[in-house]
Amino acid sequence: MDLYEKLRILTDSAKYDVACTSSGSSSSGTGARIGNTVSCGICHTFAADGRCVSLLKVLMSNACVYDCLYCVNRVSNDVERATFTPRELADLTIGFYKRNFIEGLFLSSGVVKNPDYTCERMIESLRILREDYGFGGYVHAKAIPGADSRLIERLGCLADRMSVNIELPSHESLRLLAPDKSRESILKPMGLIKERIAENPRSPALRSRAQRFAPAGQSTQLIVGATPESDYRILSLAAAMYQKYALKRVFYSAYIPVADNPLLPAVTAKPPLLREHRLYQADWLLRFYGFEADELLDETHCNFNEYVDPKCNWALNHLDRFPVEVNTADREMLLRVPGFGVTGVRRILQARRAGKLSFDGLKKLGVTLKRARYFITCSGKAAPGLVFEHESILRALMSDSCLAAYESGGYEQLSLFSPRPDREDTVKCLTGQL
Amino acid sequence: MPDRSAVAYVYDGSFEGFLSLVFESWRKKETPSVIFPQGGEQLVLFPVVFVETDIERSERVRKGIVRAAGAEALGNIECCFLSNAAEKELLLLDYIRLCIANGPKTLSMLADNTVCAVTKAARACLREAHHYKGFVRFSVRGGVMTCVIEPKHAVLPLIADHFCGRYSWENFIIYDKTHGLALLYSKGCRALVAAQGFEPPPADADEREARRLWKLFYDTVAIEERDNPRCRMSLMPKRFWSLLTEMQDETEKPALPQLGRLPAQPVARVGEQELSP
Incomplete structure (x- = not known):
C-alpha cells in the first residue's frame, strides 16, 4: 500500500x-x-x-x-x-x-x-x-x-x-x-x-x-448523543473533570451514526450539532465567565434551551439581576450580560477608566449590542429606541438559524432526548418576563 | 484637533522617516494638512516640504512616546503605521500628540475618535498578521523555501520573528507583492529588503507530491455530515484562498501550477466536469 x-x-x-x-x-x-x-x-x-x-x-x-x-x-x-x-x-x-x-x-x-x-x-x-x-x-x-x-x-x-x-x-x-x-x-x-x-x-x-x-x-x-445522558449530567461531569484532573479542555463530539445497532440512534439520525454547540457555549461559561454548572441547569431543567444560548437563558431566569449599569458594574457581573464576551468586557473596563461610557462609546469599542442592549444601562439610561416588542426581542435574542427554526416549527434533533418545549412556554420565557 | 497649516509634508516612507517628520512638525509648531510618502505624491495646492530622515531625531521621538505613554502606545503606533488606514500619518500625528498630553491614559480613551481609529487599524493589522502565520504556504526547492503573499497591511515585519524562529535552520524567502518587500532568511541571518517582481521557481516532483498528499488530507479530514461552507468562509475569507494549496481547484483560476498526478479515477472526474454546464 x-x-x-x-x-x-x-x-x-x-x-x-x-x-x-x-x-x-x-x-x-x-x-x-x-x-x-x-x-x-x-x-x-x-x-x-x-x-x-x-x-x-x-x-x-x-x-x-x-x-x-x-x-x-x-x-x-x-x-x-x-x-x-x-x-x-x-x-x-x-x-x-x-x-x-x-x-x-x-x-x-x-x-x-x-x-x-x-x-x-x-x-x-x-x-x-x-x-x-x-x-x-x-x-x-x-x-x-x-x-x-x-x-x-x-x-x-x-x-x-x-x-x-x-x-x-x-x-x-x-x-x-x-x-x-x-x-x-x-x-x-x-x-x-x-x-x-x-x-x-x-x-x-x-x-x-x-x-x-x-x-x-x-x-x-466525549461523545454526545450516542447515549441518553442529559446535558446537565454531561456538563456536571465536565465541571468535575476540570477540577479533579486540571484539564485544559473537554471536547464534545456530536455522535455521527456509524453503526446499525439497537443500542444506538438510528443510522438516519442527524448528528445533534445544536446540542454540541450549546455544550460548548456552556463549557466556555464554566471556564471563562465564572459560571457553575448548577447555575445553568438543574435536575428539573436538565437540557439546554434550543432557542437561546445558555447565558441568555440564565439571564432570562434572573431578571432581578438586570439591568446592569455598564459604568459601575464589576467584571463578574458584566461577564454575565448576554452578548458581552471576555474581550468586550476587558475593553469596557479599560475604557471606563478614561471616562463615562455611552451607547455610542460602546459601539466604538466594538462591543456587540444586539442582545446586550436589553440588559444594560449607560449612566442610568436604557438604549435609545429600544423596542420591547415581541418580534424584535425574539430577533435580538436568538441567532438567525434558531429564529428560522423557531418560526418554521422547531428542531428535530433534540426530540430524541427531551419532549420539545411548548411553543407557548418559549414565548413566555422570552417575552413574558421582560 | 489642531488647526492645519497650509503645507504638505513628504517623507521617505519609513517609520524612522515618519518619526523625523513628527519631530519636524513639533519643531516648526505646525501641523501639515497632508502627509504622504515619497513616490505616493498627490496633486496638492499647498507648498510641499520634504522632511529628511534623521535617525537621531526619530530616536528622540520614539523614546519620548515610550516615556510619556508606555511601550504599548508605541506598539499601537507601529502597527497602525504598517496598516493601510487612510491618512494614517495624519492620524498618527494626532495620536502621538494625545499620547504626550495624556500619558498612558490615552490607551484607555477608546471613545475618542483618533484613539479609536488608531486602535482599530492596529488591531486589523495584527489580525491579518496572525492569519498569515497560518495561511502562508511555502514551496520547497533546492533547500530554499519560497512563498508570495499579498496582504492588505504590511505585515511582514510582524510575522518575521515567528517564521525565523520556526525555521531556524532553514533558508526561506517571503515576498510581499503588495508592498514590494521581501524577508530573506538563511540559517540565523535575516534581512527585510525592497523587492519587485520575484517569481518562485516552478514546483519539482517532491513538491508536487507533498501538495498532492496535503490536498488529500484536507479533503479527507472534513466530516461530510457536518458540511458548513458558510462557517468556513467566515473563518477563512476568500481573499486568502489564492495562497492556499488545498483550495486551488475550488477557486476559478488556479494561481499555483497543477497539483501533481491525476486523481485516482481521472475518467469519472473529467466526465463530471464536461457534463456540468
Missing part, C-alpha cells in the same frame, strides 16, 4: 477526533532545528465543515482489536485497514511542517495487538521527530488506555499535550458500548498525567524540552 492510500485511510479514521488545537505551549524555536509553538495556537486552514485544521491529525493505525460500538474502527466493522511506519509518519509531518501546512502532529491510534505495543509505535514516531529531526513544533498524543504507566510517561515527555478520551458520559454507557474499556482504564492514565504535569518545573527557564511533561496540559473528549 502506498503512502497516499495510507494517508487517506488513516485520516478518514481519525477525523472524528475533535481536538485539533495547537495552543497552550510556547517556545521560540531556539534549541530546536525546526519548529516553534505559539501559546494562542495557529489555525492553518479550515475544512469544508468549518473546523480548524492546525495539526496533521491521523491514526498510527486503524487495525484495532477493540469492538467499541460507536467507533468506525471497531474490529467487527468492515473497513480498509492501514498502519503507518514510524519513519513514514515522521517524514510526512516534517514535509507538511516545512510548507507551513500544519502546526504539528496529532497522533492517536487504534489498539494494534495490545495497548503497550501500540504505545511503543507511537513513541518511536515521536522520538524520530524530536531526536532525529530536532522537531520543536506541537505534538498532541493520545494516551492509550491500558498501556503501561512507564510508556505513558515516555509519551508525555515527547508530547506538548496529552489526552485520554473519556468517550461516553457515564459508566453504564461505557460498559454497554465499549466492552473492552473500563472507567478505571481511562481514569488511571488521566490521573497519572495530571500528577506528572504538576511536577513540571514552575519556572519556564528551567524547562528544556526533555524535562517537560506535556507542557500544554491534558484534554479529553
Whole structure:
C-alpha cells in the first residue's frame, strides 16, 4: 500500500477526533532545528465543515482489536485497514511542517495487538521527530488506555499535550458500548498525567524540552448523543473533570451514526450539532465567565434551551439581576450580560477608566449590542429606541438559524432526548418576563 | 484637533522617516494638512516640504512616546503605521500628540475618535498578521523555501520573528507583492529588503507530491455530515484562498501550477466536469 492510500485511510479514521488545537505551549524555536509553538495556537486552514485544521491529525493505525460500538474502527466493522511506519509518519509531518501546512502532529491510534505495543509505535514516531529531526513544533498524543504507566510517561515527555478520551458520559454507557474499556482504564492514565504535569518545573527557564511533561496540559473528549445522558449530567461531569484532573479542555463530539445497532440512534439520525454547540457555549461559561454548572441547569431543567444560548437563558431566569449599569458594574457581573464576551468586557473596563461610557462609546469599542442592549444601562439610561416588542426581542435574542427554526416549527434533533418545549412556554420565557 | 497649516509634508516612507517628520512638525509648531510618502505624491495646492530622515531625531521621538505613554502606545503606533488606514500619518500625528498630553491614559480613551481609529487599524493589522502565520504556504526547492503573499497591511515585519524562529535552520524567502518587500532568511541571518517582481521557481516532483498528499488530507479530514461552507468562509475569507494549496481547484483560476498526478479515477472526474454546464 502506498503512502497516499495510507494517508487517506488513516485520516478518514481519525477525523472524528475533535481536538485539533495547537495552543497552550510556547517556545521560540531556539534549541530546536525546526519548529516553534505559539501559546494562542495557529489555525492553518479550515475544512469544508468549518473546523480548524492546525495539526496533521491521523491514526498510527486503524487495525484495532477493540469492538467499541460507536467507533468506525471497531474490529467487527468492515473497513480498509492501514498502519503507518514510524519513519513514514515522521517524514510526512516534517514535509507538511516545512510548507507551513500544519502546526504539528496529532497522533492517536487504534489498539494494534495490545495497548503497550501500540504505545511503543507511537513513541518511536515521536522520538524520530524530536531526536532525529530536532522537531520543536506541537505534538498532541493520545494516551492509550491500558498501556503501561512507564510508556505513558515516555509519551508525555515527547508530547506538548496529552489526552485520554473519556468517550461516553457515564459508566453504564461505557460498559454497554465499549466492552473492552473500563472507567478505571481511562481514569488511571488521566490521573497519572495530571500528577506528572504538576511536577513540571514552575519556572519556564528551567524547562528544556526533555524535562517537560506535556507542557500544554491534558484534554479529553466525549461523545454526545450516542447515549441518553442529559446535558446537565454531561456538563456536571465536565465541571468535575476540570477540577479533579486540571484539564485544559473537554471536547464534545456530536455522535455521527456509524453503526446499525439497537443500542444506538438510528443510522438516519442527524448528528445533534445544536446540542454540541450549546455544550460548548456552556463549557466556555464554566471556564471563562465564572459560571457553575448548577447555575445553568438543574435536575428539573436538565437540557439546554434550543432557542437561546445558555447565558441568555440564565439571564432570562434572573431578571432581578438586570439591568446592569455598564459604568459601575464589576467584571463578574458584566461577564454575565448576554452578548458581552471576555474581550468586550476587558475593553469596557479599560475604557471606563478614561471616562463615562455611552451607547455610542460602546459601539466604538466594538462591543456587540444586539442582545446586550436589553440588559444594560449607560449612566442610568436604557438604549435609545429600544423596542420591547415581541418580534424584535425574539430577533435580538436568538441567532438567525434558531429564529428560522423557531418560526418554521422547531428542531428535530433534540426530540430524541427531551419532549420539545411548548411553543407557548418559549414565548413566555422570552417575552413574558421582560 | 489642531488647526492645519497650509503645507504638505513628504517623507521617505519609513517609520524612522515618519518619526523625523513628527519631530519636524513639533519643531516648526505646525501641523501639515497632508502627509504622504515619497513616490505616493498627490496633486496638492499647498507648498510641499520634504522632511529628511534623521535617525537621531526619530530616536528622540520614539523614546519620548515610550516615556510619556508606555511601550504599548508605541506598539499601537507601529502597527497602525504598517496598516493601510487612510491618512494614517495624519492620524498618527494626532495620536502621538494625545499620547504626550495624556500619558498612558490615552490607551484607555477608546471613545475618542483618533484613539479609536488608531486602535482599530492596529488591531486589523495584527489580525491579518496572525492569519498569515497560518495561511502562508511555502514551496520547497533546492533547500530554499519560497512563498508570495499579498496582504492588505504590511505585515511582514510582524510575522518575521515567528517564521525565523520556526525555521531556524532553514533558508526561506517571503515576498510581499503588495508592498514590494521581501524577508530573506538563511540559517540565523535575516534581512527585510525592497523587492519587485520575484517569481518562485516552478514546483519539482517532491513538491508536487507533498501538495498532492496535503490536498488529500484536507479533503479527507472534513466530516461530510457536518458540511458548513458558510462557517468556513467566515473563518477563512476568500481573499486568502489564492495562497492556499488545498483550495486551488475550488477557486476559478488556479494561481499555483497543477497539483501533481491525476486523481485516482481521472475518467469519472473529467466526465463530471464536461457534463456540468
